[in-house]
Amino acid sequence: MDLDGKVAVVTGGASGIGLAIARDFAAAGAQVAIADIDEQRAQAMAQEITHTGAMAVGLPVDVSSRKAVAVLFAEVEDRLGPVDVLVNNAGISIDRGVRRITDDEWNKTQAINQTGVFLCSQAATTSMIPRRTGRIINIASRAWLGWYGQLAYATSKGGVVSATRSLAIEVAKYGITVNCLAPGLIDTPLLRREPQEVMDRLLTAQPMGTIGAPTDVAWAAHYFASPASRAVTGQVMYVCGGKSLYAQPARV
Numbered sequence: 448m449d450l451d452g453k454v455a456v457v458t459g460g461a462s463g464i465g466l467a468i469a470r471d472f473a474a475a476g477a478q479v480a481i482a483d484i485d486e487q488r489a490q491a492m493a494q495e496i497t498h499t500g501a502m503a504v505g506l507p508v509d510v511s512s513r514k515a516v517a518v519l520f521a522e523v524e525d526r527l528g529p530v531d532v533l534v535n536n537a538g539i540s541i542d543r544g545v546r547r548i549t550d551d552e553w554n555k556t557q558a559i560n561q562t563g564v565f566l567c568s569q570a571a572t573t574s575m576i577p578r579r580t581g582r583i584i585n586i587a588s589r590a591w592l593g594w595y596g597q598l599a600y601a602t603s604k605g606g607v608v609s610a611t612r613s614l615a616i617e618v619a620k621y622g623i624t625v626n627c628l629a630p631g632l633i634d635t636p637l638l639r640r641e642p643q644e645v646m647d648r649l650l651t652a653q654p655m656g657t658i659g660a661p662t663d664v665a666w667a668a669h670y671f672a673s674p675a676s677r678a679v680t681g682q683v684m685y686v687c688g689g690k691s692l693y694a695q696p697a698r699v
Contacts (some may be wrong), residue, residue: 448486449475449476449673449674449675449677450472450475450476450479450669450672450673451476451477451606452474452476452478453472453476453477453478453526453531454478454480454481454523454528454529454530454532455472455477455478455479455480455530455531455532455533455534455671455672456479456519456523456530456532456533456567456571456634457472457479457480457481457482457533457534457536457672458478458482458483458508458510458534458535458537458563458567459470459482459483459536459586460479460480460481460482460483460489460492460534461481461483461485461488461489461491461505461538462485462488462635462636463634463635463636463661463667464491464536464630464635464661464664465483465534465536465584465586465666466481466492466539466661467534467661467662467664467665468534468536468661468665468668468669469481469492469503469522469525469665470496470665471662471665471666471668471669471686472532472668472669472672473499473501473503474499474501475498475503476501476646476671477502477531477672478502478527479493479496479501479502479503479504480502480503480504480505480506480519480522480523480526480527480529481493481496481503481504481505481506481508482506482519482540483506483507483537484507484508484509484510484537484539486506486527486579488503488505489506489507490505491505493505494504495509497665499590501600502527504523504526504527506519506522508537509565510535510537510554510559510562510566511558511559511562511566512565512566512677513566514568515534515607515661516563516567516570517570519570520567520570520571520573520628521617522539524574524677525595528583529574529575529578530571530574530575531575531580531581531582532581532582532583532584532670532672533568533571533581533582533584533649534584534585534586534672534678535563535564535567535568535583535584535586536586536587537559537563538554538559538563538672539555539559539560540556540597540600541556541599541600542597543557543598543599544598544602545598546589548594548598552599552600552653553644555601555604555642556599556603557599557602557603557606557691559603560600560603560604560606560607561603561606561610561675562698563605563658564585564607564610565610566604568610568614568625572614572618572621572623573585574619575618575621576618576623577621579621579622580621580623580675581593581618581623581624582623582624582626582671582672582676583614583623583624583625583626583694584625584626584627584628584668584671584672585607585608585610585625585626585627585628586607586609586627586628586630586664586668586682587604587605587607587608587611587627587628587683588600588604588629588630588631588688589630589685590655601660604629607626607627607687608629608683610685611625611626611681611699613673613682615680615681616681619680619681623634624671624676624679624680625680625681626676626679626680626681626683627682627683627684628664628667628668628671628683628684628685628686629683629684629685629686630659630663630664630685630686631659631685631686632658632659633658633660633661633663633664633686634658634659634660634661634683635661639644642690650689657684661691663686664686667684671684697699
């Protein structure tokens, strides 16, 4: 198992893509901290993983809070050891155009999607740099290229891509890699809320014409976490069925 003995933190790990990544890493031998705003679900999912014989703990975190992030990483180090792999997956999406989105909605989106990546990466690199090893995997979105009605979300995910590249340059000399995944349509509870009419239009803008599974993203994350990617850093991998190849529609 190529992640045997590694300590991994997955934010937003209690559901969807984050949970798929947590399960995959645990199956590969990692000790996984499922960090989520929903503490009860995080603990339940961690217990589910431990029943398979793997090691996982569920911990609460608000990634937009410096204090909460500090508490999380201190708890992980106390219970599992220093962090080897960080997956910045926690995020929200508020779909409103420029004339409708409120200040609070804008600020909340940036705080969770961008500031959360900064705070968690800062906490993780504090222990990674002295050990001269580490993997940081940021979950952005194909939407960072631009999408109708997603000004706040697309802006925040564009920031994640830029942060990935900048941090990769900064920490490369310490043997730390920083990479980014940009999923497209993935079968998650968030996507299932979309009306069928909208889903049909979205699928026509995707060459493969299919919806991906959370495990598709998990497999890509596994590559970035594994020794196989040791020479890869600052890169964006799209898991979107080819959607990034198309021009963005005027509306959906």
